[in-house]
Amino acid sequence: MAYETISFTIENNIALVKLNRPEKANALNAVAWKELKSIFEELDENAEVRVIVLSGAGKHFCSGIDISMLAEVTRSEETCDTRKREKLRKKILELQASVTAIEQCSKPVIAAIKGGCIGAGVDIICACDMRYATQDAFFTVKEIDMGMVADLGTLQRLPKLIPDGFAREMAFTGREVFGAEAERIGLINKCYETVDNLFNSVTEIAASIASKSPVSIRGTKHILNHSRDHSVADGLQYMATWNAAMLLSEDLNESFKSKSEKRLSDFRN
């Protein structure tokens, strides 16, 4: 499949995905929203891919929803107020689904952020598994300055990633949180001085993940997603049933075998 607003390469089982409208600071227009969903569904199916790194082309990670797109969402020819709102609700659900595709992709998605991560950009990185950024990267829940409630996932996912008090401060004030503070509050796992540092380190982490048993990585992500939304008791039961199905893999054998043979494990995709 060809993409207009996204570029990607796959090498060493790592997919490098870039939001790619640098001239618009990677603002997300209607095409971009569709492609965001498509690319993560495609990579989910592509067995060669074991881990995904998501970044932005150019200076910024993402400047949020394209303003023309927002206008389109709110405009309507529909004369019945309720029918108009049914359509609006459906449209919001559609955009949410593009973001959720990241979470539902069976492989870990690592966000590597430099420059601005604004509005919908925050929705997107919150659906990623881990986040790393440069010190001059900044994060802002910009929706509050557009006179709206952020509705594509930030308010649902951010408070499950960072302390609630910070999530609320970010959501109410829309202020910019830079790399170092983002690290301190746990929004990103690590803050780097330069873009090179960032990408070297993220590539290393991605390579580490790509070297592990792919079925175990997929299973671990699936279970972590499940855990977030269930009680511990429920989660444990689900876990036991999951591993009743998934424990006895070729990869488990290969792990034991490679260890006894004192060599690196070599897993199939």
Next chain:
Amino acid sequence: MAYETISFTIENNIALVKLNRPEKANALNAVAWKELKSIFEELDENAEVRVIVLSGAGKHFCSGIDISMLAEVTRSEETCDTRKREKLRKKILELQASVTAIEQCSKPVIAAIKGGCIGAGVDIICACDMRYATQDAFFTVKEIDMGMVADLGTLQRLPKLIPDGFAREMAFTGREVFGAEAERIGLINKCYETVDNLFNSVTEIAASIASKSPVSIRGTKHILNHSRDHSVADGLQYMATWNAAMLLSEDLNESFKSKSEKRLSDFRN
């Protein structure tokens, strides 16, 4: 409405609320519990108010439940043990409701804490949206030293605000956590050196919130409360339905208009 244990002023859409029994270190007696509920219900209804700052008059934020009040709660003429406990349960629910009024108030509530924040004081700040404090402020789950399980919300809300391990240490040992540590564990968003620093900064944050679209601020708080207690999937669905109703506001238009006219937004209450 006149208050005996609480004082407040409203200016620039910001309500400054003070627990006001400084001679008792703002201990909460029966009147105070009732008034706590009333003031937040009143401010909820007052359209002029867009954000609330809660602090304590005098040296301390709050020294907890008034000891005479606790005696009253536990004393009873009732001869039937079960009827006595029905009454006790009802009384606990009533006091909890006073605290929960802060959470259910539709506008953000910022706690500005200096001095002691003790026992029920912790219950109260945990129901606020954000917390800021001086370095000599201290927090203690004092109930454990009174031979009781803290029952007004601390044990329900604190572990959703800070790492579970710290919440348990605070709850089991009742030890005092001072400003700097409170910042490190995420209990407060920021620790300030002086009371002046604290109030200047909190006023600035409050002013920032007061300058935003009031309907969006209210919606954001409502959704953040909802998110805490629901799965992400449930939260997203609720969000889409919410914005189907609430997105197309006067404030959304004003935001766009003011931006194109390069002026500050001017929102109605």
Next chain:
Amino acid sequence: MAYETISFTIENNIALVKLNRPEKANALNAVAWKELKSIFEELDENAEVRVIVLSGAGKHFCSGIDISMLAEVTRSEETCDTRKREKLRKKILELQASVTAIEQCSKPVIAAIKGGCIGAGVDIICACDMRYATQDAFFTVKEIDMGMVADLGTLQRLPKLIPDGFAREMAFTGREVFGAEAERIGLINKCYETVDNLFNSVTEIAASIASKSPVSIRGTKHILNHSRDHSVADGLQYMATWNAAMLLSEDLNESFKSKSEKRLSDFRN
């Protein structure tokens, strides 16, 4: 009861429990899993015990599941694939129950960690109430390197203890997190320079807990466990019902009495 893989002493109402197969770095074999469950059930029943400190004999806290044990779990004579998996599921549930016994023990359990805390070791400390460690202690979700999904509680509990992004990094990469970083991300409450510092401090914390009202400590743990898996509204209701039953204790009286008599409280077990 006599234990083969565990040692323990009880003094001053504090139980010091040690995983005790130092020659195997406290790897957990079949006997150890059974004894882990038994010891926490026994201490739960022992009224003299008010708080428990869990550590490891020798250099390491715990090197995880004994490799022979894992082999046994995955091996089977059973010819029907489904019957084999029923048995596997049951075995996983059994091992999970050993870990959960720590959480369900009515007294606080403090993990004091030095050296390696590996694989199942992480499952175990996540079920403890609080964690403290030396700077050279290290934590690793080793299962990913064994070609399996960690299935004894780490993936369910860890993301409720530390920021989600770190939990995922640990789970996907299996990298070692040392004491200082563990403190920064909230996995441990405090990192100490030496083993002596660690045990002195942990003993002090344990003694503080042991000095409190035992019924209030038990109630607090029970409620904190409940809160984690319920909404705030549900939690508050449960809390009110709990204290309708449990508030009016001898310990509440003793607390008031000792305060008015200006002496330390003296609680019954």
Next chain:
Amino acid sequence: MAYETISFTIENNIALVKLNRPEKANALNAVAWKELKSIFEELDENAEVRVIVLSGAGKHFCSGIDISMLAEVTRSEETCDTRKREKLRKKILELQASVTAIEQCSKPVIAAIKGGCIGAGVDIICACDMRYATQDAFFTVKEIDMGMVADLGTLQRLPKLIPDGFAREMAFTGREVFGAEAERIGLINKCYETVDNLFNSVTEIAASIASKSPVSIRGTKHILNHSRDHSVADGLQYMATWNAAMLLSEDLNESFKSKSEKRLSDFRN
């Protein structure tokens, strides 16, 4: 308190409450909605009352929301669409609260229905504990014929009372379900030939309930409400905690004593 749209008497610990605007077929206007809430809060507090029978004065049980009321709900001077909808949402929540007051009243509420039970009438009876009716009573989810989704509780409670397929048929078609069919599908516990039969029988049931231990009746209703919205495991835990507080009542003793003395139990209110 004086009521305009409701009449009631209390005799033998039974409160007989009547919707009392027979000239309007007990349509619920603004006053009636407020009084519905007040009366159930008042009876909740009145220790003399042990059980409540709710019926309608005149020919019908209730013809639903007063049409003028509905007009008022939907009309608004508010120029901002979102602020208008905030108000609308609040109004709906308010009306729902009037219905929920029945459910939250600590004493059992028995609906005795003759004639029409229409629209909001169905919302009301679904919040009662039990329902009994004459054969010519009829039930209709009339909202669908007013071009709206029934929003005061019918769609939440009805499918938890009767088989889902019937609840949907009633909600989609608005067709009238008469007494005999209502009995067959479980909407009412019993259908009676005449109004006299109905009231004689309901009075008997009420008298039976009024003769039981009042604390046990209140506890049973509370627990039944809790059970509906929780898993069995959660419910059992809550139950055990409840009875830890409430089992050892004067009424338990009186029950045993009266039995051994071969006389009727005589309980305090």
Next chain:
Amino acid sequence: MAYETISFTIENNIALVKLNRPEKANALNAVAWKELKSIFEELDENAEVRVIVLSGAGKHFCSGIDISMLAEVTRSEETCDTRKREKLRKKILELQASVTAIEQCSKPVIAAIKGGCIGAGVDIICACDMRYATQDAFFTVKEIDMGMVADLGTLQRLPKLIPDGFAREMAFTGREVFGAEAERIGLINKCYETVDNLFNSVTEIAASIASKSPVSIRGTKHILNHSRDHSVADGLQYMATWNAAMLLSEDLNESFKSKSEKRLSDFRN
């Protein structure tokens, strides 16, 4: 779109959908599963359609999953046991999604059943809104006789439609439940003597639904689905938010207007 295994017509806003492989008793092969999903997604989007009637061509409603399909699901070239099971799990989720498409279709779906409704046929009708059948129709949870646990929704939905004891009897014994008994236990709303009676009556019900406000019908279905899986408190809050968005429709006006003009309502699709 053209369908191979399904036929349908749309008339008077009613879509009549038929499973259409009568020569195989409407057994569902791979194509049929795909088409089942497609048709309900298509009808969901088709504004002309207001209600759907689902039946089977020929003698039976549906004889279940095509045996060749089942063989295909369970066969695999995959050598790694875990990768095979990942695929199997995905396939089950896919088939479940075909059934769930009925539930997620925004318009009511009425099942009209004659002859056998077997295995996957039961999964399908349980996802419909209402069920009606002839007296010689029969229902059987046939999976138990194929040595498997029914995995496409029957065990999740059936016990929420009929008393739990019957659901278990059907699931454990696989016995045939005929029309009259199905009516008695609430599995179908009504049992008819002849196929003509059945279709006349179902068409009448469908016509009644098609005559109502389409936005209200869609909203009602959406809310009923939501209610099933949430507590009453949660459901009421969602309801209020929903109607804040959806109450003020053209259809509400038309309903009032048509009533005052004493004519039938005339709603837009």
Next chain:
Amino acid sequence: MAYETISFTIENNIALVKLNRPEKANALNAVAWKELKSIFEELDENAEVRVIVLSGAGKHFCSGIDISMLAEVTRSEETCDTRKREKLRKKILELQASVTAIEQCSKPVIAAIKGGCIGAGVDIICACDMRYATQDAFFTVKEIDMGMVADLGTLQRLPKLIPDGFAREMAFTGREVFGAEAERIGLINKCYETVDNLFNSVTEIAASIASKSPVSIRGTKHILNHSRDHSVADGLQYMATWNAAMLLSEDLNESFKSKSEKRLSDFRN
């Protein structure tokens, strides 16, 4: 293991379990509560057993908790009120666990009831999978007449078995519901004229279940238990994971093979 209050036989893969203190109408004393748990744990482990029939020796099914037992539960030497209630709570949880052992037994449990099924007897049958009775069997939630809230499961499980209105009538009035009415409200699947009819029919049903694939029967029970306490979406996901583990059984093959060979299936235990 030898039982004092319970008798049982195993034949043709069916375990016939009898409450066996006929001289006390099978009242449950301390021993009986322990044995109830033991027997179901034992039969759970006994591979020969595929289905269990539970009945009562003598004239009645079960007359409830032994009155001496209740006295023991409520009596206590403990002087601290809270410590007494901790013990009481633990005792209630213990008795609940005896009832829940029936639900958690992996094989279907069929209750065959004649005579009285009183108090704790109702708790027990509600934890069974299906219930069948004679016409002179009667069911009564007797706890209300003992001045207590039924706390061993009836109030949690009964309203999930029969229409809520009936559950409440039974719980509030304690009235006797006889076989025919029990059938009408769905409490029992079928009412029989004589004890012989009952046992012939129940034996037939048990034999039918015993003839099915044992792993499928166990899986079906497990999934039905799971479904009751989860949303449909959650349930479907769990189901898919379950069958990823459990679908490809020897029994699935045997089912296909036996069908193609036109003979009865012959499953291993």
